[in-house]
Amino acid sequence: MSIRLLPGVHAPHRKHTADMAPVRMPVPGVVKIPMSMNIGRPATPTVKLMAKVQVGQKIAEAGGFLGAPIHASVSGTVKKIEETTLFHGGSCKVLVIETDGEQTRWDGLTPPEVTDFDSFLAAVRESGVVGLGGATFPTAVKLKVDPEKVEYICINGAECEPYITADTRTMLDEGERLSEGIDLLRRFYPKARILVGIEDNKPKSIRHLRELNAGKERVEVRALPALYPQGGEKVLIHNLTGRVVPAGKLPIDVGCIVLNTTTLKTIAEYIQTGMPLVERVVTVDGSAVKHPMNVIAPIGASIRDVVEFTGGFAEEPRKIIMGGPMMGISVPSADECVAKGTGSILCFGARDAVLPEPTACIKCGRCVNHCPLHLSPADIETAFRLNKPEDLAALRVDLCMECGCCAYICPARRPLVQVNKLAKGELRKYTDRIKAEAAAKAKKEAEKKGEAQHG
Amino acid sequence: MDNLIVSVSPHIRAKDTTASLMRDVLIALLPAVAASVLFFGARALLVEVFCVAACVGLEWLFQWGMKRPVTVADCSAAVTGLILALNLPVGIPLWMALVGCAVAILVVKQLFGGIGHNFANPAITARIVMFLAFSSAMAAWVSPNLVDAVSSATPLAGLKNGALVGYTPLQLFLGAVPGCLGETSALALLLGGVYLLARRVITWHTPVSFICTVFVLALLLRGPAFALAEILAGGLFLGAIFMATDYATTPSTAWGRVVFGVGCGLITCLIRFFGNYPEGVSFSILLMNILTPYISKWTRSKPLGGETK
Numbered sequence: 001m002s003i004r005l006l007p008g009v010h011a012p013h014r015k016h017t018a019d020m021a022p023v024r025m026p027v028p029g030v031v032k033i034p035m036s037m038n039i040g041r042p043a044t045p046t047v048k049l050m051a052k053v054q055v056g057q058k059i060a061e062a063g064g065f066l067g068a069p070i071h072a073s074v075s076g077t078v079k080k081i082e083e084t085t086l087f088h089g090g091s092c093k094v095l096v097i098e099t100d101g102e103q104t105r106w107d108g109l110t111p112p113e114v115t116d117f118d119s120f121l122a123a124v125r126e127s128g129v130v131g132l133g134g135a136t137f138p139t140a141v142k143l144k145v146d147p148e149k150v151e152y153i154c155i156n157g158a159e160c161e162p163y164i165t166a167d168t169r170t171m172l173d174e175g176e177r178l179s180e181g182i183d184l185l186r187r188f189y190p191k192a193r194i195l196v197g198i199e200d201n202k203p204k205s206i207r208h209l210r211e212l213n214a215g216k217e218r219v220e221v222r223a224l225p226a227l228y229p230q231g232g233e234k235v236l237i238h239n240l241t242g243r244v245v246p247a248g249k250l251p252i253d254v255g256c257i258v259l260n261t262t263t264l265k266t267i268a269e270y271i272q273t274g275m276p277l278v279e280r281v282v283t284v285d286g287s288a289v290k291h292p293m294n295v296i297a298p299i300g301a302s303i304r305d306v307v308e309f310t311g312g313f314a315e316e317p318r319k320i321i322m323g324g325p326m327m328g329i330s331v332p333s334a335d336e337c338v339a340k341g342t343g344s345i346l347c348f349g350a351r352d353a354v355l356p357e358p359t360a361c362i363k364c365g366r367c368v369n370h371c372p373l374h375l376s377p378a379d380i381e382t383a384f385r386l387n388k389p390e391d392l393a394a395l396r397v398d399l400c401m402e403c404g405c406c407a408y409i410c411p412a413r414r415p416l417v418q419v420n421k422l423a424k425g426e427l428r429k430y431t432d433r434i435k436a437e438a439a440a441k442a443k444k445e446a447e448k449k450g451e452a453q454h455g
Numbered sequence: 456m457d458n459l460i461v462s463v464s465p466h467i468r469a470k471d472t473t474a475s476l477m478r479d480v481l482i483a484l485l486p487a488v489a490a491s492v493l494f495f496g497a498r499a500l501l502v503e504v505f506c507v508a509a510c511v512g513l514e515w516l517f518q519w520g521m522k523r524p525v526t527v528a529d530c531s532a533a534v535t536g537l538i539l540a541l542n543l544p545v546g547i548p549l550w551m552a553l554v555g556c557a558v559a560i561l562v563v564k565q566l567f568g569g570i571g572h573n574f575a576n577p578a579i580t581a582r583i584v585m586f587l588a589f590s591s592a593m594a595a596w597v598s599p600n601l602v603d604a605v606s607s608a609t610p611l612a613g614l615k616n617g618a619l620v621g622y623t624p625l626q627l628f629l630g631a632v633p634g635c636l637g638e639t640s641a642l643a644l645l646l647g648g649v650y651l652l653a654r655r656v657i658t659w660h661t662p663v664s665f666i667c668t669v670f671v672l673a674l675l676l677r678g679p680a681f682a683l684a685e686i687l688a689g690g691l692f693l694g695a696i697f698m699a700t701d702y703a704t705t706p707s708t709a710w711g712r713v714v715f716g717v718g719c720g721l722i723t724c725l726i727r728f729f730g731n732y733p734e735g736v737s738f739s740i741l742l743m744n745i746l747t748p749y750i751s752k753w754t755r756s757k758p759l760g761g762e763t764k
Contacts, residue, residue: 006759009469011467012467162467234759234760238759244759244760245760246760246761246762247760247761249760317459318458318459318460319459319460319461319462319466320459321464321466323464325464325465325466325467326464326465326466326467327464327465328464328466329464330459330460330461330462330464330466331459331461332459332461333459334459346466348466353460354460355462355466355468356468356472359473359526359529359570360526360569360570360571360572361571362473362476362531362570362571362702362703363571363702363703363707364476364702364707365702365706365707365708368707368708368756369707369708369709371756372759373758373759373760374756374757374758374759375756375758376755376756378707379755395758396758396761399758399759399760399761402464404464404465407465407468408465408467408468408469409469409471410468410469411469411471411472411473411475411476412472412473412571413468413472415463417463417464417465418463421463
């Protein structure tokens with residue numbers, strides 16, 4: 001079966017840190033652990049103020065079905081539990097833990113007993129793992145499906161964002177753990193083919209995983225072209241299996257599950273050692289960083305502490321991004337903390353921080369021809385500016401995965417994906433209004449009918 | 456230090472800008488400029504420099520006068536000026552060229568809102584206006600320097616009358632024949648086209664479908680002896696590579712571009728074979744410009760996963 005790969009953009013790779021094995025940083029004096037580190041509900045703190053905590057100890061319960069527990073990344077004392085505004089606008093509680101520097105392991109840490117599918121799922125839930133590629137969807141929720149229905153499990157080693165090499169290092173340094181994870185999936189999803197998708201700019205990772213998984217039934221490591229956004233969920237599913245996830249549906253509706261490599265490795269680690277998700281590899285890079293490197297940072301370490309550990313700033317940073325330059329979030333302050341989904345910290349000086357002013361659209365069509373989902377961003381922008389939600393509906397802006405190819409490629413520097421995000425909001429309001437109006441009309445008619453019958 | 460810039464992703468951009476794309480088009484036109492000077496002498500360069508200067512000057516004057524941001528630095532006015540010049544005969548009086556530039560920049564481009572908003576190709580519309588207004592000056596063809604500077608009919612006019620008028624396909628390919636400044640040398644235009652393709656400024660769809668359509672129709676309607684001459688003579692290569700690929704006035708999808716090219720080829724042949732004029736490339740592109748919004752709409756790409764609702 002040959003699959004016609006989806007379009008994208010040749011973003012620069014800039015994988016300067018690909019050959020740098022991660023170095024564990026010493027624990028900072030204070031860590032701040034936000035309760036909202038995943039898609040879905042924030043976690044509920046289970047420790048009191050001034051409580052002593054140890055590494056791996058659970059400090060918050062999942063806030064609901066769509067949630068994940070949180071564990072202490074350091075040993076120390078909970079000094080503050082305060083409400084904080086997150087850089088993406090929401091607010092949640094944050095636990096401020098003063099570290100004692102001992103990094104004492106919590107004595108309750110024991111590997112979970114995994115005997116069947118249910119105990120496997122329970123273990124995944126207890127590990128606190130969420131989508132570590134940055135999407136932060138609670139992994140246990142994703143895996144809790146009828147195993148018979150899973151035809152493909154796509155292991156995402158694409159790492160298509162420029163700069164980031166956290167997953168690359170996972171595949172190289174933790175290849176054995178990752179392969180244990182693959183074996184777990186083979187055991188609990190007996191019908192699934194496990195396809196590992198890796199961009200071909202990581203030949204070492206591809207070779208290593210192929211060697212480790214040679215001869216395993218239903219496992220295949222595939223090289224994919226290094227074309228952003230190869231690691232986008234819908235793109236990866238399409239390019240590995242040829243399947244299309246329809247609008248409003250989940251991958252499992254077409255028999256697929258997508259798991260990031262670091263996510264799977266962390267699950268396997270928890271099941272083997274009992275150590276939940278308390279630290280992660282963070283790529284530190286960008287023009288304002290003196291020594292780009294991969295750091296193993298405790299969850300909750302501040303950007304400032306992590307960058308200080310790498311050798312500090314080369315120049316005054318004017319933009320700091322958590323995540324990659326294509327989809328990452330630029331944060332207002334270096335006091336923001338490493339969360340579960342933080343794969344990289346990128347710092348840029350003034351020259352790289354300021355974006356050029358947009359000019360008039362020249363209708364070159366690049367945004368259309370590079371959109372992985374075949375949307376028409378320039379037309380969407382026009383419909384949005386003319387305030388035509390019915391056009392936005394026809395143009396299917398709701399499908400946009402916000403990968404940013406359109407804005408990246410636009411020679412007129414138009415803020416296309418940015419407008420898409422706003423347009424999605426407008427379209428939601430519009431469809432809600434239409435639905436409400438239809439419901440009101442139906443109700444009125446029903447009342448009329450009722451009156452007529454009674455009369 | 457916490458004076459950080461916060462912006463929505465993506466935080467990086469591709470290298471190409473509007474200005475760099477337009478600069479690439481200017482570079483791609485250089486072989487044609489060189490050929491025009493070689494074949495028609497120094498006055499060719501004068502006409503070209505004059506038209507570029509006039510278009511840039513008029514755009515600057517208009518935007519300055521209307522208190523709008525001045526955008527001449529994006530090089531699009533220069534591209535229009537150069538393409539218009541390459542569509543003129545070498546002996547064109549400069550005041551007529553100025554009228555053409557004014558039509559292109561003021562009427563067709565700026566009055567419709569400037570770059571990206573014009574529905575018709577400025578250079579082509581100006582050429583057609585000049586063709587209709589200054590018919591004799593616009594048809595005062597001279598033979599290239601290499602032969603002798605006497606006025607003569609273009610190869611296409613000869614073809615129209617059913618004669619191959621003594622030009623070999625090689626002559627037509629190299630361009631030592633009477634005609635507009637930039638249209639005669641298919642070789643020079645092809646070099647420019649290859650450059651634009653290599654730099655990904657244009658795609659192959661429109662030029663290839665346009666030229667192939669003309670070739671096939673000439674083969675069917677006029678016979679194999681004429682087919683090669685029909686595509687090499689006249690303004691087909693200049694039109695197909697540089698004017699039918701203008702962004703604002705042509706479709707932006709791959710299929711749309713094919714439809715556009717085939718449509719241009721059809722209309723060109725209708726005019727050449729059945730109409731009064733020897734040449735139909737400009738008219739065909741202008742007519743297809745008008746259809747562009749509809750072609751774009753019909754060929755709009757289908758969103759992936761958008762079928763079920």
